[in-house]
Amino acid sequence: MIGLIQRVKHAKVTVADETIGEIDQGLLVLLGVEREDNLEKMQKLATKITKYRVFSDDAGKMNLNVAQVGGKLLVVSQFTLAADTGRGLRPSFSGAATPEQANELYLAFVAYCRELGIETQTGSFGADMQVSLVNDGPVTFNLSV
Secondary structure (H helix, E strand, O other): OEEEEEEEEEEEEEEOOEEEEEEOOEEEEEEEOEOOOOHHHHHHHHHHHHHOOOEEOOOOOEEEOOOOOOOEEEEEEOHHHHOEOOOOOOOEOOOEOOHHHHHHHHHHHHHHHHHOOOOEEEOOOOOOOEEEEEEEEEEEEEEEO
């Protein structure tokens, strides 16, 4: 399971010109699900993301997590993160989870983040989405378990 996280001042996702998820300060999480992923890996990644210290403290050091700054999550499914790009000029998606497995783990990820006490907005699984953001820093990390 892969989570590309971006520290944002603002982010939103729209489908057919309608905003379906929007946050101010927090993390935009692009979530990729691979075939071997399961609930245990999902919980590890969700915990890692919500505890990851990417926000600055009073000394300007990245010592605070999203909860400590009162931030939110915007979680968007992103199957292309599971692409194999090691050969050729066209990505292979053979390692990506099936849509059914990916949707199940995506929904579980969102629910688990909410259980951890983080306000969490979402995109729409499988939809043609437009994601806009104001990256803060910019700060971007690729996390996986």
